[in-house]
């Protein structure tokens with residue numbers, strides 16, 4: 001018995017030694033002969049950037065180039081892996097972190113002097129202006145990229161086969177695009193790619209710390225209230241209803257006869273309170289967690305649910321991603337159908353079969 005264990009230990013030690021040895025002799029990073037793709041997530045805040053990212057991820061796979069994971073944009077570049085795990089994305093397609101690519105591969109694969117920027121346009125004479133304005137300029141500056149030339153192309157992103165012919169990897173080992181090769185709102189068929197977006201350990205730790213410190217082990221309903229003045233103004237365009245408005249395809253099929261109304265976009269406090277109560281009763285929750293850009297309605301919710309002994313929590317986290325994480329973990333989530341911030345939470349919850357509903361949508 002003892003002898004067997006000893007033998008086993010020696011054998012595993014030998015195996016370890018052998019595999020460590022082979023790793024040493026391999027080059028640290030291989031160059032992808034099928035080329036690389038990078039683009040700026042230069043539109044809007046995180047919710048919009050995430051929708052663009054998933055569309056761009058699908059496109060990178062369709063054209064079979066390694067996706068250089070763009071930094072997220074706040075007032076500065078945030079490395080992709082600060083918020084999400086690269087290992088999970090790699091299960092779907094070949095990816096490399098932009099900061100790693102610039103340090104390890106760009107000097108040989110994409111050296112200064114050979115950096116072309118591309119943008120889609122119906123007119124090939126369009127000037128691309130890759131770095132004009134914010135966040136375009138700061139995004140590339142922070143990655144240390146200057147463009148030696150810029151070219152417009154006319155092949156649309158929904159034609160990956162033609163696109164591959166236009167951009168051969170031997171001629172263009174790296175294709176840098178001005179914007180994401182994706183639509184907004186995102187294509188419905190790309191929503192499932194959310195399964196490859198797994199929060200980084202740091203986000204999970206910070207989100208869990210808040211939950212453990214404030215309402216450990218209690219059931220909670222998470223809600224997203226989009227009610228700032230900019231939003232109220234935007235919702236004003238919905239008089240009479242539209243078939244599609246911003247992220248609304250997440251809950252209303254644009255080809256159906258249903259309309260996105262002002263009420264869905266900017267629900268009244270009465271609607272909000274009655275929907276919260278319904279789901280608090282249904283789930284047996286004793287906590288409501290509120291994420292908002294403006295007014296958390298803490299007192300209104302507290303007094304409406306006074307009989308149910310519900311506590312209301314709201315933080316204005318320095319990282320909106322903490323709100324997204326906490327809403328993702330809730331026993332029920334109620335969000336705004338028109339908002340891409342809500343859409344991120346709703347997609348993440350679908351991955352784990354958690355229920356979501358939307359204000360004023362039945």
Ligand SMILES: *[C@@H]1O[C@H](CO)[C@@H](O)[C@H](O)[C@H]1NC(C)=O
Pocket residue numbers: 032033034035064
């Ligand atoms: C896609 O690219 C990878 C890596 O360069 C390559 O091994 C693979 O054969 C390519 N697939 C197709 C269908 O071309």
